[in-house]
Amino acid sequence: MQPMQSVAESQVPSLSVIESVLEREDGSYRDRGNSLDTKAGLILSAAGVIVALVGTTASIAAIVGQALAIAAGGAAVWVILPRVDKVIGPKELRDRHLSMDPVRTRLIVLNTRVVLHAKNEARLVTKAIRLRYASALLLGSAVAILMSGILRAAG
Amino acid sequence: MTGDLVMSSAQPEIAAPEEAPRELLLPEDIEALFPADPDLMVSPEGDARGLREVKAAALARRAELAARARARR
Numbered sequence: 001m002q003p004m005q006s007v008a009e010s011q012v013p014s015l016s017v018i019e020s021v022l023e024r025e026d027g028s029y030r031d032r033g034n035s036l037d038t039k040a041g042l043i044l045s046a047a048g049v050i051v052a053l054v055g056t057t058a059s060i061a062a063i064v065g066q067a068l069a070i071a072a073g074g075a076a077v078w079v080i081l082p083r084v085d086k087v088i089g090p091k092e093l094r095d096r097h098l099s100m101d102p103v104r105t106r107l108i109v110l111n112t113r114v115v116l117h118a119k120n121e122a123r124l125v126t127k128a129i130r131l132r133y134a135s136a137l138l139l140g141s142a143v144a145i146l147m148s149g150i151l152r153a154a155g
Numbered sequence: 156m157t158g159d160l161v162m163s164s165a166q167p168e169i170a171a172p173e174e175a176p177r178e179l180l181l182p183e184d185i186e187a188l189f190p191a192d193p194d195l196m197v198s199p200e201g202d203a204r205g206l207r208e209v210k211a212a213a214l215a216r217r218a219e220l221a222a223r224a225r226a227r228r
Contacts, residue, residue: 007188011180086209089197096194107189115191115216119209 006101015106022113029120033084036127040079043134047073050141054148061151065144068137075134082123086116187224190217 009015050069054062088109097105180188193210 007180008177011177012185013179083198083200083202083205085198085200085202086196086206087199088195092195092197096192104189107185108192109195111186111189112191112193112195112213115213116196116209119205119212123205 007103007107009103012103012107015103015110019106019110022110022117025117026113029084029117029124032124033120033127036124036131037080039131040076040127040134043079043131043138044073044076046138047076047141050138050145054145057148059148059152061144061148065141065148068141068144072134072137072141075130075137079127079130079134082126084120084123084127086119088112088116187220190220193217 047069051066051073054066054069057063093105093109097108191213193213196206196210196213198206
């Protein structure tokens with residue numbers, strides 16, 4: 001298909017509706033990304049607290065708990081790593097599209113945002129899966145420390 | 156004032172040329188005609204690797220669409 005010089009808005013009647021839905025979606029994934037980062041930060045803090053509180057207790061269960069807490073902290077950092085930040089640069093948009101037909105620009109921006117959105121969504125899914133691992137490791141750590149306490153109380 | 160009115164009523168009415176209705180564009184046409192522009196993409200938090208990946212994906216999709224259009228022709 002040959003590149004089209006101009007396109008009428010009547011050829012894409014729902015363009016503005018799609019743009020506004022995408023706008024809301026963009027806000028939503030940014031919130032979800034921030035929420036996942038916050039949860040990962042909490043797990044990282046909790047892991048640090050566990051490692052510090054257990055200290056140098058000479059119990060196998062406590063050492064296992066500490067190791068799991070360190071792993072949970074590592075997994076939390078692993079959650080934070082993928083960034084959900086890809087956007088359209090205003091300067092790049094101005095420089096490349098200022099003199100273009102407006103509907104054409106809107107369609108290029110729409111298609112670019114769809115690609116960015118897909119990438120950001122994939123990153124969010126990755127973050128969510130990693131957060132599950134981090135949570136499971138922290139739970140394992142807490143259980144190991146509990147076992148250590150029970151064993152010490154019993155013995 | 157009156158002269159203006161007379162002048163305006165005396166002018167023959169010229170009908171505006173009716174623009175032929177253009178056909179609706181389908182999503183695949185939109186994607187092929189106006190593909191995502193990798194040069195517009197930025198990463199405000201400096202994720203260079205992620206940005207490279209997304210730009211590469213956009214370029215690959217652009218190449219795929221161009222190849223499909225060539226094959227159709």
